[in-house]
Amino acid sequence: MTTQTLPLTGYRILDLTMVTSGPVGTMMLADMGADVIKVEPLKNGELSRSMGTTYVNGENRMFLSQNRNKRSIRIDLKSQAGRETFLRLASEADVITENFRPGTVDRLGIDYEAVKAVNPRIVYASISAFGQTGPYAAQPANDPIVQALSGLMAMTGEPDRPPSRIGSPYPDFGAAALLAFAVSTALLHRERTGEGQQLDISLLNGAIFSCIPRDGETLATGAAPSRMGSGHPTFAPYRSYQGADGQYFFLACFTEKFWNALCDALDNSKLSEDDRFRTNALRCENREALDATLADIFHTQETAHWVNLFKERNVPSAPIQDLHQALTQDPQVAHNNTVIEMEHPTAGTVPMLSLPVNFHGTPARYQNAPPRLGEHTAEILSEFGFSDEECQELFARSIAAGMDDGEGNDHGI
Structure with missing residues (x-):
């Protein structure tokens, strides 16, 4: 005792x-x-x-x-x-x-x-x-x-x-x-x-x-947040994506620093040079086009490839684990x-x-x-x-x- x-x-x-x-x-x-x-x-x-x-x-x-x-x-x-x-x-x-x-x-x-x-x-x-x-x-x-x-x-x-x-x-x-x-x-x-x-x-x-900070957005705009799956109403890209193996991972570019790091990691001109994606506001406005472009890219490699690449390049991302995986297999949880x-x-x-x-x-x-x-x-x-x-x-x-x-x-x- x-x-x-x-x-x-x-x-x-x-x-x-x-x-x-x-x-x-x-x-x-x-x-x-x-x-x-x-x-x-x-x-x-x-x-x-x-x-x-x-x-x-x-x-x-x-x-x-x-x-x-x-x-x-x-x-x-x-x-x-x-x-x-x-x-x-x-x-x-x-x-x-x-x-x-x-x-x-x-x-x-x-x-x-x-x-x-x-x-x-x-x-x-x-x-x-x-x-x-x-x-x-x-x-x-x-x-x-x-x-x-x-x-x-x-x-x-x-x-x-x-x-x-x-x-x-x-x-x-x-x-x-x-x-x-x-x-x-x-x-x-x-x-x-x-x-x-x-x-x-x-x-x-x-x-x-x-619900903070959704409350501030709701009271300021007079509109309630809509259902967006894993997406976010004011950041993009900020949602789950699927690798070539069918496994999902989450990508969270909530600052321009992380967006630029993502573009560098992917080395893809469709992202870095597209005027529709130059700012977070524009990326949110053109969310469907952005998600379609990223989905095409991410379907070329397995989820583990993307997660490891983004870890190396300081881009916030993680595989989407189920609870059993999180409790029994995750090294940080251990x-x-x-x-x-x-x-x-x-x-x-x-x-x-x-x-x-x-x-x-x-x-x-x-x-x-x-x-x-x-x-x-x-x-x-x-x-x-x-x-x-x-x-x-x-x-x-x-x-x-x-x-x-x-x-x-x-x-x-």
Whole structure:
């Protein structure tokens, strides 16, 4: 076990979040030392434990990928005794995180005001699709619904095809990063002032924020970005092209320096001497002619030839890899230690992604495998001052529970 003190060591987070945005955000905080306690329902636990179709020895891969360095406690929050138990934990916590539909924590009696009454210094962070208030607040939604409303989906895809969902749950991960940022900032504010606060994080705000600088272009022109496939509305050439072997690569000439380097590398008079291509504005105006000229050139050699040539000539380009190639074959990904492995007591060796920030002075810890459901219930209750008798009563009344052995037997205490 590491003895290193990390930036968030000593902070306790009661994590009520589920699925992706919240769990990824709290995992980032846990990687930097926070004691993240997953508060899970008695039956089946957090939703991602039973979502999708990919399992390893009964453990859900979705859950495993976003819940390392956390502990698990099972509490029946729908009961009065469960609510009282949670508030007793909250009275000694630093942060509460939740991503229920707005209004749920109020009905449960564990909302910000209820927690603030027992802990005025609490930082209470809520993630939702649209925000805690407003005309959409109560509507059911998830990542692709936000992609649809934010404008992301409308600008994604080929011009002659329907709008397309982004391949990864980008709004979810934007909200996760905003959660980690917001909680860290709020804790810093509390250190300076003694004041806790409520945080309202929405996937919609994060998704629209990620559209920078498309927002400036849209508001200035009054026209929304059109679908351009892999192309770009204000740069050319800036898109994917195909080599003679059928493989794709991306070429990004976003300055005149890179355009000139491309022309030099290709040594082609059709490009360098064509008045239609002399400036970026002209290249955008004559995009179809430019793409046709480049496509003819690129079909003469395999993709690897072009990528290697452009690397030598300082032209931004890269082969278009699938995710498996990126995770398992890319030398820069390997150098960055992007994929790590952790040992799980039932799932065995579990590969997962590392924290995407390299803290040179306080590197992230990867110490504890994702918790089994209820694995730490008794341990956590004891740490928060519950006596053995109180723990036994909570277990006997099914207010709290530890791990289930699969036969209905609870071994939490």
